[in-house]
Amino acid sequence: MMIRYQILNQPKLPAQCELFIISYQSEELYQKIVNQICHQYQITAHQHYSISLLEHWNNLSQHTQNYDLFHEPCCYEFELQKNGLSCKTLPNLSPIQGDIYIFKTQQFKHQCLDKIACLAKSCWIQSYSPQIKELWSYLKRQIQPHTLSQDIESWFLQQHAVDFGIVEQAIEKILLSQKNASCLALNEFKKHLGIQISEDWNPFLESWMKQELELSLSRLRYAQTTGQELTLLVWLLNRNVQVLYAIQQQMRPTKSIYEQFKIWPSQISLFEKAIKHFSTTQLVKLLIILQDIDRLVKTGQTQLAWIKLYDFLLASAT
Numbered sequence: 001m002m003i004r005y006q007i008l009n010q011p012k013l014p015a016q017c018e019l020f021i022i023s024y025q026s027e028e029l030y031q032k033i034v035n036q037i038c039h040q041y042q043i044t045a046h047q048h049y050s051i052s053l054l055e056h057w058n059n060l061s062q063h064t065q066n067y068d069l070f071h072e073p074c075c076y077e078f079e080l081q082k083n084g085l086s087c088k089t090l091p092n093l094s095p096i097q098g099d100i101y102i103f104k105t106q107q108f109k110h111q112c113l114d115k116i117a118c119l120a121k122s123c124w125i126q127s128y129s130p131q132i133k134e135l136w137s138y139l140k141r142q143i144q145p146h147t148l149s150q151d152i153e154s155w156f157l158q159q160h161a162v163d164f165g166i167v168e169q170a171i172e173k174i175l176l177s178q179k180n181a182s183c184l185a186l187n188e189f190k191k192h193l194g195i196q197i198s199e200d201w202n203p204f205l206e207s208w209m210k211q212e213l214e215l216s217l218s219r220l221r222y223a224q225t226t227g228q229e230l231t232l233l234v235w236l237l238n239r240n241v242q243v244l245y246a247i248q249q250q251m252r253p254t255k256s257i258y259e260q261f262k263i264w265p266s267q268i269s270l271f272e273k274a275i276k277h278f279s280t281t282q283l284v285k286l287l288i289i290l291q292d293i294d295r296l297v298k299t300g301q302t303q304l305a306w307i308k309l310y311d312f313l314l315a316s317a318t
Contacts, residue, residue, distance in 0.1 A: 001124065008141075017100070018101065019103070022102060038075050045074040046076075047076045049079070071097075075102060090112075135167050139167050143174050152189050155186060166194065174192050238294065241287055243257060248275060249280070278316070
């Protein structure tokens with residue numbers, strides 16, 4: 001069974017499944033789905049493992065087949081890394097009664113995932129990042145009966161750096177702080193959203209894409225010294241690396257890629273020059289680093305995020 005997960009029309013999950021594949025783009029939405037599964041199956045215990053090598057598949061039963069007299073149902077989460085997906089023959093995937101396996105992956109198509117999906121009592125959930133219009137509708141639904149000022153919607157729909165995690169945090173803040181308010185003004189809404197849209201990261205992005213290391217380092221130090229917020233920068237870097245990777249891999253016509261990622265015509269020449277500076281291996285490494293930076297920013301580990309950004313620049317120049 002395959003399910004397309006949508007935040008506006010959240011599907012009812014099957015009741016008899018033991019194996020779940022969750023293909024995801026948003027870490028926060030992935031966690032929401034996991035929580036929904038565990039709530040439905042009344043599971044509170046969790047175990048996390050990474051499958052990054054083929055031998056990790058062979059050791060899987062050692063972690064999960066622990067028979068106890070008073071067995072507590074457990075959710076086993078297995079994060080499938082790229083090398084771990086090259087498994088040609090799956091081991092016996094048979095959870096103990098009451099347990100469930102969740103295979104976490106950023107891949108939406110792969111032979112290994114097809115094999116798991118063909119097993120009995122399995123469900124493949126595909127979770128794409130919601131578009132900005134979906135996020136707006138979701139936000140309005142969650143904070144009712146609170147009202148919003150009329151200028152918020154038009155402003156919000158222009159903020160392409162807003163993702164599901166940011167909206168979830170904003171909803172929680174609004175519900176906690178606006179219980180007695182009749183109307184939420186735009187400025188207050190921006191504070192709840194927690195990002196500073198006005199910051200201009202274009203000079204830094206330009207020097208990074210041109211691989212001007214010293215200039216990029218200087219601009220990053222200045223941004224850190226002046227206490228600039230990182231959410232928008234991380235989103236922009238991630239988008240630009242994805243664009244470069246998609247063009248290099250010829251995933252679709254270049255024009256279509258620019259349109260999909262909303263690259264302005266004035267920026268196209270910068271991408272055309274930048275594509276010559278980065279190798280495929282390098283871009284993959286940069287995406288991995290950005291994933292780690294994004295996690296650090298969203299969990300409040302700002303100082304570590306800054307350190308990782310310097311690593312990102314060094315990896316870009318090698």
